[in-house]
Amino acid sequence: MSELLLEVLCEEIPARFQKKAALDFERLAGDTLSKMGLTFTACTAYISPRRLALVVTGLPAATPAVTQERKGPKVDAPDHVIQGFLKSVGLTLEDCTRQETPKGTFLMALKEIPSQKTQDVLGPIFEELLVNFPWPQTMRWGCGTKGWVRPVHSLLAIFEGAVIPMTLRFGEKEGAPTIVSGNTTCGHRFLEPRAIKVTNASDYLTQLKDAYVMVDAQARKEMITTQLSHLVQEKGLVVKDDPGLLEEVAGLVEWPVVHLGTIASSYMVLPPEVLITTMRVHQRYFALENAKGALAPFFGFAANTVTSDEGHKVVQGNERVLKARLSDALFFYTQDQKVLLEEHADALSKITFHAKLGTLAQKRDRLEVLAKKVAGVLGFDQTQAALAARLCKADLVTGMVYEFPELQGIMGGYYARSSGYGEEVAAAIAQQYQPKGPEDALPGSLLGLIVALVDRLDTLTGFCAVGIMPTGSGDPFALRRAALGIIRILENEMFKVSLPTLLGWAYDLYAPLLQASGEKILTKEATLDTLLSFMKDRIKVLWRDQGIRHDYVEALLNVVETPLSQFYSKLTAFQNFVQSSRTKAQELLEAYRRGANIVRIEEEKDGRSYADVSLQESLMGEVAEKNLFNALKRLDQTLTPLLETSRYAETFDALLSLCEPLDEFFTHVTVNAPQAEVRQNRLALLARLKVRLEKVAAFSTLEDL
Amino acid sequence: MSFQDIILTLQAFWAKQGCVVLQPYDMEMGAGTFHPATTLKCLGETPWSVAYVQPSRRPTDGRYGDNPNRVQHFYQFQVILKPSPANIQELYLKSLKEIGLDASLHDIRFVEDNWESPTLGASGLGWEVWCDGQEVTQFTYFQQMGGIECAPVSGEITYGLERIACVLQGLENIFEIKWNDPKSPTPMTYGDVFLQNERESSAYNFEHADVTKLHRQFEDAEEVCQNLLAKGLSLPAYEQCVKASHLFNLLDARGVISVLERASFIARVRALAKGCCEVFLGESR
Numbered sequence: 003m004s005e006l007l008l009e010v011l012c013e014e015i016p017a018r019f020q021k022k023a024a025l026d027f028e029r030l031a032g033d034t035l036s037k038m039g040l041t042f043t044a045c046t047a048y049i050s051p052r053r054l055a056l057v058v059t060g061l062p063a064a065t066p067a068v069t070q071e072r073k074g075p076k077v078d079a080p081d082h083v084i085q086g087f088l089k090s091v092g093l094t095l096e097d098c099t100r101q102e103t104p105k106g107t108f109l110m111a112l113k114e115i116p117s118q119k120t121q122d123v124l125g126p127i128f129e130e131l132l133v134n135f136p137w138p139q140t141m142r143w144g145c146g147t148k149g150w151v152r153p154v155h156s157l158l159a160i161f162e163g164a165v166i167p168m169t170l171r172f173g174e175k176e177g178a179p180t181i182v183s184g185n186t187t188c189g190h191r192f193l194e195p196r197a198i199k200v201t202n203a204s205d206y207l208t209q210l211k212d213a214y215v216m217v218d219a220q221a222r223k224e225m226i227t228t229q230l231s232h233l234v235q236e237k238g239l240v241v242k243d244d245p246g247l248l249e250e251v252a253g254l255v256e257w258p259v260v261h262l263g264t265i266a267s268s269y270m271v272l273p274p275e276v277l278i279t280t281m282r283v284h285q286r287y288f289a290l291e292n293a294k295g296a297l298a299p300f301f302g303f304a305a306n307t308v309t310s311d312e313g314h315k316v317v318q319g320n321e322r323v324l325k326a327r328l329s330d331a332l333f334f335y336t337q338d339q340k341v342l343l344e345e346h347a348d349a350l351s352k353i354t355f356h357a358k359l360g361t362l363a364q365k366r367d368r369l370e371v372l373a374k375k376v377a378g379v380l381g382f383d384q385t386q387a388a389l390a391a392r393l394c395k396a397d398l399v400t401g402m403v404y405e406f407p408e409l410q411g412i413m414g415g416y417y418a419r420s421s422g423y424g425e426e427v428a429a430a431i432a433q434q435y436q437p438k439g440p441e442d443a444l445p446g447s448l449l450g451l452i453v454a455l456v457d458r459l460d461t462l463t464g465f466c467a468v469g470i471m472p473t474g475s476g477d478p479f480a481l482r483r484a485a486l487g488i489i490r491i492l493e494n495e496m497f498k499v500s501l502p503t504l505l506g507w508a509y510d511l512y513a514p515l516l517q518a519s520g521e522k523i524l525t526k527e528a529t530l531d532t533l534l535s536f537m538k539d540r541i542k543v544l545w546r547d548q549g550i551r552h553d554y555v556e557a558l559l560n561v562v563e564t565p566l567s568q569f570y571s572k573l574t575a576f577q578n579f580v581q582s583s584r585t586k587a588q589e590l591l592e593a594y595r596r597g598a599n600i601v602r603i604e605e606e607k608d609g610r611s612y613a614d615v616s617l618q619e620s621l622m623g624e625v626a627e628k629n630l631f632n633a634l635k636r637l638d639q640t641l642t643p644l645l646e647t648s649r650y651a652e653t654f655d656a657l658l659s660l661c662e663p664l665d666e667f668f669t670h671v672t673v674n675a676p677q678a679e680v681r682q683n684r685l686a687l688l689a690r691l692k693v694r695l696e697k698v699a700a701f702s703t704l705e706d707l
Numbered sequence: 708m709s710f711q712d713i714i715l716t717l718q719a720f721w722a723k724q725g726c727v728v729l730q731p732y733d734m735e736m737g738a739g740t741f742h743p744a745t746t747l748k749c750l751g752e753t754p755w756s757v758a759y760v761q762p763s764r765r766p767t768d769g770r771y772g773d774n775p776n777r778v779q780h781f782y783q784f785q786v787i788l789k790p791s792p793a794n795i796q797e798l799y800l801k802s803l804k805e806i807g808l809d810a811s812l813h814d815i816r817f818v819e820d821n822w823e824s825p826t827l828g829a830s831g832l833g834w835e836v837w838c839d840g841q842e843v844t845q846f847t848y849f850q851q852m853g854g855i856e857c858a859p860v861s862g863e864i865t866y867g868l869e870r871i872a873c874v875l876q877g878l879e880n881i882f883e884i885k886w887n888d889p890k891s892p893t894p895m896t897y898g899d900v901f902l903q904n905e906r907e908s909s910a911y912n913f914e915h916a917d918v919t920k921l922h923r924q925f926e927d928a929e930e931v932c933q934n935l936l937a938k939g940l941s942l943p944a945y946e947q948c949v950k951a952s953h954l955f956n957l958l959d960a961r962g963v964i965s966v967l968e969r970a971s972f973i974a975r976v977r978a979l980a981k982g983c984c985e986v987f988l989g990e991s992r
Contacts, residue, residue: 013817017819051817143862144860145858254816287840305814306815307814309812316813316839319839319841319874320839322839323839329774
């Protein structure tokens with residue numbers, strides 16, 4: 003059993019590509035080897051900023067001989083078809099076997115593929131795999147026409163201690179970069195740049211380690227963690243947990259050497275989010291915390307080298323960079339606070355929300371009205387809601403958010419506080435962009451929920467009205483995320499307001515702007531239709547994972563006036579109802595379908611509707627007919643208070659009172675009676691039944707229970 | 708090493724590598740990339756190696772000389788190697804050593820940064836080079852210029868001279884950079900040479916640039932550029948394009964360009980740059 007070692011040495015691979023590249027390499031190598039019939043015990047990829055490596059152990063010395071089967075045309079197919087097949091497989095008619103099938107006798111070509119030495123097949127398959135490696139982004143260099151993630155410098159390819167002859171060609175043209183395999187690599191760019199001769203995988207890993215290269219990303223992460231925790235312990239601090247940053251930093255160094263730097267106390271007045279963003283996003287520094295969880299005036303970072311002054315100049319340099327960045331931030335923070343947040347909000351008229359949807363000032367005005375309306379429904383302080391909504395986008399014109407766009411909202415919160423708007427408004431502004439994803443928490447207060455809701459309603463409705471909705475893969479304005487945010491907020495019991503009402507308000511607020519702009523826009527009705535079906539899809543996706551049947555969602559959501567918060571309890575009630583009375587419920591569903599069908603067919607025939615025809619008891623000759631009429635009347639009386647108070651379990655149970663009268667009706671009553679008035683009266687009765695049931699749920703969309 | 712010695716050393720180094728050493732282009736531009744020796748010469752198949760200093764103007768970055776790290780006029784040292792040689796990273800690191808940026812004392816790293824110039828219709832992949840966490844160089848393999856694919860690919864090295872000088876001289880304020888030998892009879896700092904210019908130019912850029920005239924000049928430059936392109940004169944046309952680009956930057960600094968207009972201004976400059984690149988390529992063939 004033998005071992006394969008490959009290493010591509012190249013210029014610095016972006017950190018964000020590394021983890022996936024290692025996984026891809028393992029997977030693709032494994033698949034390719036298996037396809038050749040080559041078994042192996044382990045296939046491990048390694049990645050560092052300058053290398054992508056692979057070790058496969060336990061490979062056999064040769065590929066197995068295999069017989070490949072290929073099915074051809076029928077034996078009685080036209081001659082040219084048979085000849086074509088024979089030519090394609092390189093056999094004569096005599097070489098082919100016959101296969102009997104129910105569809106006839108077919109020609110079958112069996113081709114022996116002889117065993118090949120493993121060392122001979124590895125070269126070609128890995129040349130192909132490496133040159134076409136699935137990097138998310140590639141570039142050309144020199145005279146090359148074929149790209150790779152960054153320019154390639156050498157290829158180490160060893161099988162059983164010997165070099166596998168391989169050539170990587172990055173283009174067809176003369177002078178295109180061409181890399182020929184060998185048995186050498188080199189060490190750390192600065193600490194040990196000499197060539198290293200390699201014989202096998204363990205030798206490779208050891209020698210690289212001696213040459214200051216830790217090619218195993220996991221090991222680099224551990225080096226960073228260990229060194230960092232050692233340094234911070236001395237100061238009684240802890241590292242703010244940040245796995246994403248650790249992953250990235252490990253992708254920026256081949257030999258991590260961790261240092262601590264100091265932050266001048268004058269910058270510690272900046273909000274922690276500003277300090278952390280500056281350190282993390284711009285400098286890839288680790289934020290440190292003291293025992294109380296407050297940000298400490300130090301930062302940790304990993305250099306890629308050991309210097310002769312033990313990092314003295316490196317630390318000094320990094321402190322200088324951070325200082326420059328923080329002094330810029332402090333400048334903006336001070337400047338921004340010279341003006342009240344309300345005044346910043348005035349400058350929103352200079353910023354376009356979207357080319358077709360006006361300025362942010364216009365959005366601000368809409369949000370203010372919308373927040374007031376929503377607060378009204380919720381019984382929440384309308385002035386407070388309007389104020390928070392009015393101010394929520396103001397930070398977009400501040401210097402700080404211009405420099406740090408990722409701090410939008412957060413800065414608004416700070417500036418609201420310093421402008422004296424109170425903690426509740428500040429928190430609502432700070433949390434308006436939550437939830438940012440399915441795992442993210444909702445805003446923590448009702449005011450926060452209102453602001454978050456109206457912002458998303460406005461965005462979604464506006465884009466839909468001008469015909470911009472997410473497509474299969476494209477959602478540049480994150481409308482799906484906005485919709486999910488809306489759904490999650492509206493699941494909250496306090497929001498006793500239906501989606502069409504909310505979307506309708508949002509649309510009405512846009513109407514003057516859109517009409518004045520002369521843009522081609524959707525009508526309110528069309529916008530709401532599109533949005534409701536879009537939202538329904540989002541709801542179905544969201545709840546499918548909870549095991550809720552899509553037709554239940556469809557049937558109950560079709561009832562347009564159900565607020566989402568009540569929808570969930572209604573859905574639960576319906577599920578319980580079906581579970582406890584499945585047979586009866588199914589009976590009811592079938593009776594509904596039967597009645598609805600009759601009404602539909604007769605209405606089509608007569609070219610009129612029976613829904614509004616008033617019922618006349620005097621025309622009801624049959625007992626069963628009268629019973630159904632009375633049952634419906636009683637049900638009407640029962641249902642009204644139940645629905646008004648959202649007592650859904652009782653609502654569904656009440657429907658069962660119709661089962662028996664319906665059964666009797668369909669057994670004893672002929673709907674299409676000879677007398678016209680009697681027939682019409684019966685059709686009207688069934689039409690009323692249909693309407694009544696559909697007010698509870700869209701029975702038409704339910705599949706069998 | 709003084710500021711001017713850094714320049715002289717880099718020039719000597721790249722001259723030794725066979726580069727044509729040019730002088731700055733005599734027009735206002737936002738970066739060394741706008742010099743026709745980069746924009747136009749990286750098109751087509753003819754090999755080309757060049758090194759030059761280019762004063763770069765970024766009106767919006769002006770801070771009246773108050774900010775120790777931001778200025779509206781600064782220097783870039785630009786190197787273009789076409790086609791990019793296999794040892795381009797090595798050459799670059801060697802040049803750092805020549806100016807005294809010692810890898811045994813500093814942490815030098817290549818951190819992903821993909822470059823894009825919407826006004827030039829250009830893009831490339833590469834890194835920003837960090838020295839102790841400070842970006843000191845932009846290192847790019849050009850993939851596209853003026854919407855035209857670069858084949859062969861040029862390697863571009865853009866040194867941020869002030870930042871490198873700060874690292875070498877251990878400074879936190881670029882106005883303190885020693886411009887010439889401090890022991891000379893007339894020692895000069897960067898501030899001595901440029902502080903007044905920063906103050907006055909910031910005032911001009913932010914307060915006094917005449918918006919109406921700038922608008923008119925932009926339109927004139929655009930029109931002249933198009934007329935010259937129609938006559939097949941790519942280089943004079945390109946000068947008008949560079950002019951338009953700088954006028955747009957001035958208008959931007961005056962804060963009179965809305966987000967919407969911004970996109971349309973950029974598209975107009977890009978159309979000019981694209982036209983220049985196409986005509987240049989057609990004429991030089």
